[in-house]
Amino acid sequence: MGRRVPRRISIKDIARRAGVSHSTVSRALRGSPLVNPQTAERIRRLAARMGYVPNAAARSLATARTGIVGLVITTLADPFLAEIVRGVEEVALESGYRLFLATSNADPDRELAAVRALAESRVEGVIVASSRVGELYLPHLEALGVPIVLINNQREGPFLHSVAADSRQGAHLAMAHLLALGHTRIGYITGPPAARSNRERLAGYREMLAAAGIDPDPEWIVEGNGRPEGGEWGLQRLLASSRRPTAVFCYNDMTAIGALKAARAAGLRVPEDLSVVGFDDILFAAYTEPPLTTVAQPKYEMGRTAMGLLLRLLEGEQAPVHLRLPCRLVERASCAPPPQERPVRSLSFDERRLP
Amino acid sequence: MGRRVPRRISIKDIARRAGVSHSTVSRALRGSPLVNPQTAERIRRLAARMGYVPNAAARSLATARTGIVGLVITTLADPFLAEIVRGVEEVALESGYRLFLATSNADPDRELAAVRALAESRVEGVIVASSRVGELYLPHLEALGVPIVLINNQREGPFLHSVAADSRQGAHLAMAHLLALGHTRIGYITGPPAARSNRERLAGYREMLAAAGIDPDPEWIVEGNGRPEGGEWGLQRLLASSRRPTAVFCYNDMTAIGALKAARAAGLRVPEDLSVVGFDDILFAAYTEPPLTTVAQPKYEMGRTAMGLLLRLLEGEQAPVHLRLPCRLVERASCAPPPQERPVRSLSFDERRLP
DNA sequence: TGGGGGGCTGCACACGTGTGCAAAGGAGGG
């Protein structure tokens, strides 16, 4: 399959033209002090003039270093990933590493093929920016024997390191905001129940309620799936609960978007009747109706940090490292004080037990 | 910098264990008919058992083929790109090519560095999935001397090919829909004026108005920028026009989102008072308020087609090719028949000239 | 003037894989 790549200038061609050996050219271009400065300069000029471009494959072979980092993502369709990838790529470029893309879309066959491609390319390290890494994926990656940095997906293993947003602290921010506005009945729409981030946000939610002396009603915690449908269903169930919350903290912005939709469908105004807080600060959070107050993960920083950590690991540090970056609250327009409590008496104990 | 990649099994190791020469191993693993079938099978078994993984760099060097395709995108933050990349990646994986990521974020220095990285990796071809390729970027890419497939960015050049959605036909769909609903005063909020896609959508807009016998008011065409702000400003100007449109066709969904926001701010209900059509069908189009009727580009198909085209070019076809894929209309809830024309007389000629 | 040392250069080999060519061995036909 395929044609050959066009034959390009090699250091031997330059050597011939310069009347030196290819070794000298190699050294001159690499800036070795072993070459006479004038000669080196002459060679560099000549190389530039001849349009020389080093051959990465040949260099890899000679040096046993590829300068390639694998970037594993389940799917680019996750708007959350863009900024992370930007951060990763920027640091990679600065430090002379190349990125190999490996997406899997959660298909086991493709995951396997992708890992094989990474192995054949002899990646020196791997960054996994993906909410859900397949359970089988990770072992294969570990078998590569190179350091792995997981983003927002902390696990334990000899080659495993991680950079994650501090979801619990982020949840604290969201809840502190709602509590400060005067809310006391606050719901939480979960993401994928098994996700670590979900458990942490839930923990943060519970902690802040407890700290405020509020006893959370079990009905306030409803299951979503991290996607808009989940938010829709979740909010519907919340609205049906006996002690209807005046505010909802959502696992992520996608969930919040669904929740906003359901609120509208139920005739509720946001934020007058219901306050909503999201998580992630995706691009569209600023354009929902109303614009969404949300907890921003430092995505770009996480990307930079992950690649920076990988660089350090490639330099030789081998101890497993797990880094946490703080979130911050982005206040927009989806939160307000709770609606005036109708002076209607709350249900008495007896009434509650009635059908 | 960096440690060496762990030493892995080579065909020489296998050869030693199998008691044959490395040539035989190479041939066996590549499935050459020159090897005794039993021997070949034995070698393949041994290779698998020893955990052999071919070294892509060495193979590249020997065959002068890298199997690498450069994927150039200005920024991943464009939600539009995700599906395209998915299509590209899928075909690439199926056909044994690897993807090399190069983003530039419109920074000239980074563009240069990215192109140099592509050159050093000896990419066999390049796919450019990016609304705005820097003017300087493209010449550098062309200097690589490998086929280039542009997505949604048709230009002419010896190595340039393209796959694009048929924007004009898409505009026809949108306009046909609005006209069929009974609208006669229809505005268009542009994208970046220089963008080819914008010119095509504008052309499609004009053609359909003309076909319907409608003489477009110059005030109906207002300038946006492809982002929500542009849509906001654009709609504000449209609402201020003397013959206020009852429907707006927007350059893209981001613009439409801004337009929806401005409509709300102006107290207009969508779709009762104003119909809005977007373009692109990004993920969030389904979650705007109301859900956005829009023209979908076949993004996934475009990605697949682009990579497929590149494969054919790599096989040897050299004629510049420009492919067009049709769009389709996705009807949601942002369009309705125009509001009942208030029986109020329209302004007379004389009145119009008054201050 | 001889010896030592430093600066610079080239030789030769290595990296891992692929492949043209020669050669060995066996089978089959005359």
Place this chain on the structure above:
DNA sequence: CCCTCCTTTGCACACGTGTGCAGCCCCCCA
């Protein structure tokens, strides 16, 4: 039985770059 041809294998070189080591030349010092 010999010749030919086919199958199978290994040798040797190539790809482009990097690098240890030897060697050359020149300068400096004794």
